[in-house]
Amino acid sequence: MNSNSLKSHATKGILWSAVDKFAVQIGQFVVSIVLARILVPDDFGLLGMLAIFIALSQTFIESGMGLGLIQRQNRTDIDFSTVFVFNLAVSGLFYLLLFFSAPLIASYFNQPLLIDLTRVLGLNLFINSFAMVQRTKLTIAIDFKAIAKTNVIGVIVGGIAGVIAAMNGFGVWSLVIQTLLGSFSSTVSLWFFSHWTPSIAFSKNSFRNLFGFGSKLLLSGLYAQLLNNVYNICIGKYYPISSLGYYSRAKGFADLSAGTITNILHDATFPILAAVQNDKEKLVSVYSRMIRMSSFCIIPMMTLIALQARPIVILLLTEKWVSVVPLLQWIVFSRIFLPMSAINMNLLNAMGRSDLFLKVDLSKLPLTIIAMIITIPLGVKGMIIGQVVTSGVAFFINAYLPGKFYGYGALSQLKDMLPVFIATLGMSVLVFLVIYFIDSLILQLVIGSIVAGISYLFFCWLLKLEELEEVKKMCLSLLKK
Known part of the structure; x- marks a missing residue:
């Protein structure tokens, strides 16, 4: 070049x-303002308690392998398919972990509602795992125009759904609805714009090479997410919601x-x-x-x-x-x-x-x-x-x-x-x-x-x-x- x-x-x-x-941040900001005027601080506090668990799970699923694909000079289709299969498998594993650990999370914060919130919000991990490789391919092509379109679609769909739910008295569940529908619509859009269909193929050599790069980023990402969200755990535990x-x-x-x-x-x-x-x-x-x-x-x-x-x-x-x-x-x-x-x-x-x-x-x-x-x-x-x-x-x-x-x-x-x-x-x-x-x-x-x-x-x-x-x-x- x-x-x-x-x-x-x-x-x-x-x-x-x-x-x-x-566009995405302003869209999300506007939606959050509307929701904040309808909902109460406790609703946002409940979802904030789950932020670290969702973030750490998401980091494990990504494992730095998307960045590994971008950094790699001679990437092949089998490399992309390997990462896709890995993302799906790990997302399923971590959803199960969240599902069965939900009672422990609720007990730690002394908030019984967190059991159902964790199990439903955790579905977002599985939805996002379908989008990671498609987003990576567009990033490699520096096609941020397509990425912008998919993200804006997600914000609009999720935002409208969340506001409607809040206006109808769904409380904290309106935030969950906003997240899930936003991720789903964005993922569907990414598949449309990326023009790439994965094969269910997995290469041990490809995984070994990509994970060799990504594993350090995984540890760093876990560390970063822990630090970024640890205050949520401390505030949620020792101070009012x-x-x-x-x-x-x-x-x-x-x-x-x-x-x-x-x-x-x-x-x-x-x-x-x-x-x-x-x-x-x-x-x-x-x-x-x-x-x-x-x-x-x-x-x-x-x-x-x-x-x-x-x-x-x-x-x-x-x-x-x-x-x-x-x-x-x-x-x-x-x-x-x-x-x-x-x-x-x-x-x-x-x-x-x-x-x-x-x-x-x-x-x-x-x-x-x-x-x-x-x-x-x-x-x-x-x-x-x-x-x-x-x-x-x-x-x-x-x-x-x-x-x-x-x-x-x-x-x-x-x-x-x-x-x-x-x-x-x-x-x-x-x-x-x-x-x-x-x-x-x-x-x-x-x-x-x-x-x-x-x-x-x-x-x-x-x-x-x-x-x-x-x-x-x-x-x-x-x-x-």
Whole structure:
């Protein structure tokens, strides 16, 4: 793939991945807002208790083999079929494990309803296992346009079904209905767009090679999911269900921006980085560009959410969710380095060094354990502040090996981000001064957002940030499609 072709594929991939992730996240966000206004915090808290069990099971099913297919240069049809058969078999196994362990889960949280919720929601594992290889094939082809269509279909179908169920008094079951029907419709769409029909064939050699790469990612993924959801277990066990509901909503707001950008960069850059893994100059060029672009977007976005947390929460969710405000103001800063950290780790996978990926991830375990021991007795807000500290330290850890291999470590990355921090600081001062003198929550949100957008772009223009021109070109390119 020559330089022009690579750049074209990368740009189109990022654009359509952005359309996909933002459309899906905004769609899910709108649905969650409607559901939050109908349901109560306890409903979201109940589903939050199951998040870690579903996430860990899903990680086992994937086992990093999808990324193994993307990273592999000479993949064959038998490779895809082997992964498909593996996904189906493991999904069935883990559904049975969830089914029979449901009473134990319900007993741990002292919530009998979790027995039926676990057994029904667990069906989502089996549904998703049919979609993994199809999604991987489209990712390899950098066909994020097709992926975007399937995901949007899933959001629309699941969202409509969930809202109708909530309006008819289904309570927490409306969230389950939303999840299952959304996954099913998305899976059916993927089969239509991928144009690939698997054979029920399994190759031991193919499995051995793919799992050799994926096994390290499996362990790392389990570790990541455990850390990402362990707070749900602690809050659900030691605090009222409503506290977990508030935490889940705050996390949802923060992940709408940080999580979306992280997923865009992961999906769009991994196949590109893997394709140029043997060309150091191209690899570093793409890698550094993504670090700068992600900071350009995420730092001002998360800061603005913190500044406008109160009007956002009260206007969208109503006064019954006001306890989310202080949690949201802190949790957004625990996500501010997330996209950049993800790119640093993604580079190791693109190099085929999933072993280093695992080692780096595991090296952060003591830090997280210490933070949890200190902050769990301090309440939910204290736990989130602990996440802010650990995420900052984790960024330096994640950037160490890229700095060692390519000379672009944490200090170099922070130097590139410095103009963005300056522009964001200027934006923050102006927004704070404006909304301080406005009583209306609606006007705070509207005027504050307008001032933020204009002032941030102005400061970026003054600082002559190249990313401003990059965004302009991307937008113009998208409008021409």
